[in-house]
Amino acid sequence: xxxxxxxxxxxxxxxxxxxxxxxxxxxxxxxxxxxxxxxxxxxxxxxxxxxxxxxxxxxxxxxxxxxxxxxxxxxxxxxxxxxxxxxxxxxxxxxxxxxxxxxxxxxxxxxxxxxxxxxxxxxxxxxxxxxxxxxxxxxxxxxxxxxxxxxxxxxxxxxxxxxxxxxxxxxxxxxxxxxxxxxxxxxxxxxxxxxxxxxxxxxxxxxxxxxxxxxxxxxxxxxxxxxxxxxxxxxxxxxxxxxxxxxxxxxxxxxxxxxxxxxxxxxxxxxxxxxxxxxxxxxxxxxxxxxxxxxxxxxxxxxxxxxxxxxxxxxxxxxxxxxxxxxxxxxxxxxxxxxxxxxxxxxxxxxxxxxxxxxxxxxxxxxxxxxxxxxxxxxxxxxxxx
Ligand SMILES: Cc1ncc(COP(=O)(O)O)c(C=O)c1O
Numbered sequence: 001x002x003x004x005x006x007x008x009x010x011x012x013x014x015x016x017x018x019x020x021x022x023x024x025x026x027x028x029x030x031x032x033x034x035x036x037x038x039x040x041x042x043x044x045x046x047x048x049x050x051x052x053x054x055x056x057x058x059x060x061x062x063x064x065x066x067x068x069x070x071x072x073x074x075x076x077x078x079x080x081x082x083x084x085x086x087x088x089x090x091x092x093x094x095x096x097x098x099x100x101x102x103x104x105x106x107x108x109x110x111x112x113x114x115x116x117x118x119x120x121x122x123x124x125x126x127x128x129x130x131x132x133x134x135x136x137x138x139x140x141x142x143x144x145x146x147x148x149x150x151x152x153x154x155x156x157x158x159x160x161x162x163x164x165x166x167x168x169x170x171x172x173x174x175x176x177x178x179x180x181x182x183x184x185x186x187x188x189x190x191x192x193x194x195x196x197x198x199x200x201x202x203x204x205x206x207x208x209x210x211x212x213x214x215x216x217x218x219x220x221x222x223x224x225x226x227x228x229x230x231x232x233x234x235x236x237x238x239x240x241x242x243x244x245x246x247x248x249x250x251x252x253x254x255x256x257x258x259x260x261x262x263x264x265x266x267x268x269x270x271x272x273x274x275x276x277x278x279x280x281x282x283x284x285x286x287x288x289x290x291x292x293x294x295x296x297x298x299x300x301x302x303x304x305x306x307x308x309x310x311x312x313x314x315x316x317x318x319x320x321x322x323x324x325x326x327x328x329x330x331x332x333x334x335x336x337x338x339x340x341x342x343x344x345x346x347x348x349x350x351x352x353x354x355x356x357x358x359x360x361x362x363x364x365x366x367x368x369x370x371x372x373x374x375x376x377x378x379x380x381x382x383x384x385x386x
Contacts, residue, residue, distance in 0.1 A: 016333065017330065017333055017334065017335050018333055018334045018335065018360060018363055018364070019335050019351075020334055020335060020336050020350050020351050020352065020356075020360065020364045021335055021336060021337040021349070021351045022152045022180055022203070022310065022311040022337060022349055022351035022353065023152075023180060023200065023202045023203040023209075023351060023353065023354075024202035024208060024209050025202065025203065025204075025206050025351065025353055025354035025355065025356070026206070026354070026355060027206055027207065027208070027261070027265075027355070028206060028264070028265070028268055028355055030264050030267075030268065031206065031207060031261050031264045031265050031268070033264075034260040034261055034263065034264035035208075035257050035258075035260055035261050037257075037260050039256055039257075040256060042249065042250070042253045042254055042256060043247070043249055044247065045247045047247070047249065047254070047256065047259070048246075048247025048248040048249060049247070050259050050260075050263055051070070051243075051248050051249065051250070051254070051259065052248050053263060053266075054070065054259060054262050054263055054266060055068055055069075055070065055243070055248075057266045057270065058070070058199075058213055058266070059215070060270075060274065061182065061183050061199075061266075061269070061274060062182065062187070062189045062197060062199070062213075062215050063187070063188040063189055063190060063191065064188075064189035064190045064194075064197070064215050065190060066189065066190065066215045066216055066217045066218070067215065067216045067221075067240060067243075068213060068214070068215045068216070069213070069214050069216070069236065069239040069240070069243065069250075070211055070212075070213055070250065070254065070259075070262075071211065071212045071213070071214060071234070071239075072210060072211060072250070072252070072253070072254050072255045072258070073210075073211075073212055073233075073234075074200065074202075074209050074210060074212060075177075075179035075180075075198065075199075075200035075203075075212045076104065077212050077234065078179070078198040078199075078200070078212035078213065078214045079104060079105060079108055079177060079179075079198060080108055080231075080234060081214055081231065081234035081236060082146075082175045082196040082198060082214060083105070083108050083109055083112055083114070083144075083146075083175070084112060084229060084230060084231035084234050084235075085224045085227060085229055085231060085234070085235070085236045085237075086143065086144055086173065086196075086220070086223050086224060086227050087109060087112040087113075087114045087143070087144075087227070088113075088227055088228055089112075089113035089114075090113065090114075090115055091114050091115065091143045091144075092114070092115045092116075092117060092139055092141050092142045092143055093109045093114040093115070093116055093117070093142070093143060093144050093145075093146065094116075094117045094118075094119060094132070094135055094136065094139070094142045094144070094145040094146070094172070095109055095116055095117070095118050095119075095145075095146045096118075096119045096120070096121075096127040096132060096145065096146060096147050096148070096158070096163070097118055097119070097120040097121075098120060098121040098122070098123060098125060098126065098127055098148070098151050098154065098156060098158070099123050099148070099151035099152075099153040099154040099156065100151075100152075100153035100340045100341050101148050101151055101152055101153055101177060101179070101180075102146070102147075102148035102151055102177070105146040105148070105175075105177065106118060106146075109146070112230065117135055117139050117142065119131045119132050119135045122302075123153070123154050123342065123343060124154050124156065124300050124301055124302050124313075125156065125301070125302045125306070126156050126157065126158050126159060126301075126306040127147065127158045127159070127163065129159055129162040129163050129165075129166055132145065132163050132166050132167070133166045136166065136167070136170040136172065142170065142172045143172060143173065143223070144172055144173040144174070144175055144195075144223075145163070145167045145172050145173070145174055145175065146175045146176075146177070147160055147163055147174070147175070147176050147177070148176075148177040149176050149177060149178040149181050149182075149185070149187060150177075150178065150179075150180045150181035150185065150308050150309070150310055150311070151308070152179075152180040152308075152310075152311055152349075153339075153340045153341070153343065154300060154301065154313055154343070154347075155299075155300055155301055155307060155308045155311050155312055155313025155347075155349060156301045156306050156307070156308060156313075157181070157185070157306055157307065157308045157309065158306075160176055160187070160192055160194070161192050164192045164193050164194065168193050173195040173196065173219065173220055173223060174193065174194050174195050174196075175194075175195065175196045175197075175198075176192075176194045176196070176197045176198065177198050178197055178198060178199050179198055179199055179200035179203060179212070180200065180203045180204070180308075180310055180311065180353065181203070181204065181308070181309065181310050181353075182197070182198075182199035182200075182203075182204060182213070183199065183203070183204030183205050183269065183277065183353075184203070184204035184277070184278065184281035184309055184310045184353045184354075185204075185278060185281060185282075185309045185310065186278055189215055193217075194215070194217070195216070195217040195219055195220040196214060196215065196216055196217070196220050197214070197215045198212060198213065198214050199212065199213040200212050200213075201213075201258065201261075201262065203310065203353050203354065204277075204281070204310060204353045204354055205262065205265050205266075205269075205354070206265050206268075206353075206354030206355050207258060207261035207262050207265045208258060208261060210255050210258050211255065211258050211262060214236070216236060216240075224236060224237065225237075233252065235251075238251040239251060268355075278309075280356075280357065281309045281310060281352070281353065281356075282309055283358070284352045284356050284357065284358060284360075284361050285307065285308070285309045285310070285312065285352055287358060287361045288312045288350055288352055288361050288364075288365070289304065289307060289312055291361065291365040292312065292314050292350075292365070292368070294380065295365075295368070295369060295372065295379050295380060296317075296378075296379060296380040297314050297315065297317055298314065298315040299312070299313070299314060299315070300313035300314060300315050300343075300346075300347045301313065310351065310352060310353035311349055311350065311351050311352070311353070312349065312350045312352065313339075313343075313347045313348075313349045314347060314348055314349070314350070315346070315347055316339075316345060316346055316347055316348060317372065317377055319377070320372070320375055320377055321345075322338050322339070322344070322345040322348065323338075324375065325348065325371055325372075325375060326338060326348065328370075328371035328374050328375060329367050329368055329371040331371075332366070332367035332370045332371055333363070333367055334363060334364050334367040334368075336348055336349065336350050336351075336364070336368070337349040337350075337351065350364055350368075
């Protein structure tokens with residue numbers, strides 16, 4: 001039986017469910033409306049104006065003066081674009097791995113026949129910058145280093161700023177996947193000297209899946225211009241040429257509906273203030289962690305300081321079965337995620353990115369608590385007496 005959440009405004013609920021997974025996230029009502037507009041030509045002045053306005057504001061979100069491109073592709077497309085434009089067979093690429101998404105970088109680098117050097121941490125822990133330094137000292141000729149800022153599969157945030165200092169001392173390019181954190185956490189691309197930084201539309205930007213964003217530094221261009229690229233759709237040189245045309249455009253047809261959505265989502269972010277958006281993400285993340293700990297549950301990341309600001313990973317309580325538990329949470333009106341790959345059944349994950357406020361966290365924690373009570377899990381006594 002589905003419990004009706006009469007106290008929740010319904011526009012953001014698909015089938016009366018509140019979506020609290022780590023992307024896609026629920027959309028604002030104005031974003032939904034923006035997407036109902038009629039098509040325009042993808043080579044028109046109107047699209048050019050819209051595209052330029054979005055790119056300029058995305059640069060502010062990325063805190064960068066580097067080039068920035070919008071790709072009509074999900075986040076993985078941006079990961080592939082980053083590597084396709086700089087990797088030639090045999091190039092040494094250092095991939096830092098600590099979960100499913102950081103491992104994806106390694107897989108893509110292998111497809112492009114890179115000579116991959118791996119620095120890994122246990123799933124649940126962050127990358128150790130000292131190990132990155134040791135690997136770079138050992139392998140003198142690393143061309144680029146990949147880091148996943150927010151490892152969505154484990155709820156862990158990696159120390160990009162520290163890693164950047166090491167990588168830049170070494171002279172390699174730094175590629176950062178900020179797909180599930182850009183817009184929700186502080187990631188100043190220029191200050192941290194990130195050469196290629198990636199973000200995804202369906203995460204903190206709260207628009208549908210289908211766009212990814214990639215910023216490209218001057219240092220990255222130097223490498224790209226010397227690389228015999230093996231990409232067509234993702235050839236960044238053609239994106240730069242097209243954006244420089246009059247009117248500005250993309251080499252291939254951009255998802256116009258998503259551009260309407262992005263323009264609206266950026267309006268909302270700028271109206272709220274970029275720093276306020278980040279502060280809200282930090283505050284809902286803390287509320288979530290405090291809430292699950294108060295129930296007697298344990299966070300999955302090995303230390304609270306490395307916990308993600310956009311997704312909270314929680315160890316599956318003793319004796320509770322993943323499918324049954326998440327089904328119960330769903331019956332109480334909220335959709336959360338399970339673990340991926342080797343963490344299937346071991347953890348559950350609550351996404352709190354995009355438009356999420358205290359109110360949705362409160363609803364989510366109540367649904368989790370109720371599901372655990374239904375399953376006879378011994379919640380902390382104090383909580384039961386409240
Ligand atoms: C950190 C990270 N990287 C990459 C991806 C892949 O993005 P997509 O599923 O949009 O291709 C995701 C998606 O969840 C992610 O969280």
